Amino acid sequence: MGYVLIQWGDLSYKGIAPVAVSRAWIHRQELDAENLRWNEMQDCSMEPTIPRGALLLTEQREPQPLDSDNDVWVFRSDEGRGVARLSFLGKTGIIVTHDNPALTPTLRQDIKPIGRVIWSGHVLK
Numbered sequence: 001m002g003y004v005l006i007q008w009g010d011l012s013y014k015g016i017a018p019v020a021v022s023r024a025w026i027h028r029q030e031l032d033a034e035n036l037r038w039n040e041m042q043d044c045s046m047e048p049t050i051p052r053g054a055l056l057l058t059e060q061r062e063p064q065p066l067d068s069d070n071d072v073w074v075f076r077s078d079e080g081r082g083v084a085r086l087s088f089l090g091k092t093g094i095i096v097t098h099d100n101p102a103l104t105p106t107l108r109q110d111i112k113p114i115g116r117v118i119w120s121g122h123v124l125k
Helices: 023-028
Strands: 003-006 019-022 036-040 055-060 072-077 080-088 094-097 106-108 112-121
Touching: 003 023, 003 036, 019 023, 036 112, 080 112
Parallel strands: none
Antiparallel strands: 003 019, 036 055, 055 112, 072 080, 072 112, 080 094, 094 106
């Protein structure tokens, strides 16, 4: 089946070559390769689950009614870009929860989900 080149999202470093992913793996995950983008975890808000510098494979799409509150999302807010677990409360807002125990969950109105994180990987140090 070969490989698909996945581009970097608009929120990551520019000028980095696309990264190839197995077409068979994408098919097994029931994903559309056209909607996949690479991003980079740029802070420690999701540690210990996702460390700073980790690669994030994201499915660029709007949230769906059956999405789990445990899903990790890349999003935009008034402060810029972020990565967190998002719980969608309709018109009430979105609860933003980070895995870093030093950060408390917050109810936000300014969150725009960009994509659901499908996979993350990082260099072991």
